[in-house]
Amino acid sequence: MSVEKVLAISGKPGLYELKIQTRSGFIAESLVDGKKLTVGLRSNVSLLSEISIYTQTGEIKLFEIFGRIANKESNGPAISHKASDAELVAYFAGIVPDYDADRVYVSDIKKVFSWYNMMQKANMVAVFNGPVQTSTVFDEAEVIEEVATEEKPKAKKATKPKAKKEEE
Missing domain, CATH: 2.30.30.730 (SH3 type barrels.)
Known part of the structure; x- marks a missing residue:
């Protein structure tokens, strides 16, 4: 796939x-x-593949963020999208430290973690490890x-x- x-x-x-x-x-x-x-x-x-997240310097592709999460979690699941807003924001800031907090909402962060975990369950996160083509x-x-x-x-x-x- x-x-x-x-x-x-x-x-x-x-x-x-x-x-x-x-x-x-x-x-x-x-x-x-x-x-x-x-x-x-x-x-x-x-x-x-066309979705990007706003940063202070531009935009970063969603699949690159997935790659960072996969590297951090050793291809395992990320934090649940049902965690508290503060936990989600802190975890996301650890992955994308320069994200634009004014334009990236908590609902966007929840979608990122929800989508990553769905793809992880479908055994698709190994694709994100290594060099990510942006x-x-x-x-x-x-x-x-x-x-x-x-x-x-x-x-x-x-x-x-x-x-x-x-x-x-």
Whole structure:
């Protein structure tokens, strides 16, 4: 499974892997329970590979933060997103010391830890250890195109041959 295909869908709990494109959207599979879900084109969907956190000097990719958490926890689970706000902020400040406290809210920090722990349970955190590529340019259209090419081609309907007209 490619981490570039991991999605967060607004209004739906958990994380999802992009599977295939349909006429009206796409099909995603939950990382938590493996259930498949049809998502319409009007749904608000975010690719985790495109999410960044504000810092005092710019932005840092979410996957780089996941790498830092994985290194700190030796690929184990992080602090629970249900911990107290003070504990979450202190833990996050230890991982990203220069995060912009004015633009990064506690709710954002909770999502980071919740998402990391979901990916850790799905055995996807080993990808974040080592050098993290922060310059990955990812286009959602490329994923949809790639998924569309993975679909099996549909069989053509058999047609009856037309009878030739006899010349008089």
